């Protein structure tokens with residue numbers, strides 16, 4: 001996988017910094033694809049940017065820009081934690097308002113697990129919605145680790161997966177119900193930290 005990066009986009013100016021970011025992204029995307037199925041390669045992963053705000057994916061036509069927090073610039077652990085979450089949103093990108101709990105749940109569950117496995121410690125997740133998302137994600141992946149792959153073989157876009165699909169894949173209604181809801185319905189972390197909401201972005 002070739003990921004074209006614009007060198008000027010990085011605050012860290014050394015080639016090794018850029019190279020290690022590319023390498024880490026490649027490793028993470030491969031791991032995410034192994035667990036959740038292939039990503040939609042009609043989208044180009046165009047850049048990783050750092051800014052003062054919550055991590056998210058921006059869709060610009062067929063280009064994906066990964067926005068990470070400023071803190072991810074100087075801390076490998078934070079970088080990997082944030083990137084491994086956003087990597088799940090790269091699989092079948094949809095706009096912010098369309099992301100469902102299922103996608104947010106597996107993204108959060110994966111990032112926690114991936115970071116733990118890498119022995120960078122466990123993230124302190126203070127945000128209630130993301131704790132709930134992690135728990136939901138853990139639950140369905142424990143029931144069947146290959147469930148997302150199975151669901152995506154019929155419905156490739158994760159956030160287009162419907163409650164009926166979840167139930168027919170063996171997920172009990174008490175889990176299928178919240179998982180099929182839109183994530184942005186209830187108060188989100190953008191609001192909780194007083195950041196302006198960014199329209200047309202994935203969380």
Ligand SMILES: [Zn+2]
Nearest residue numbers: 085104107203
């Ligand atoms: Zn997310």
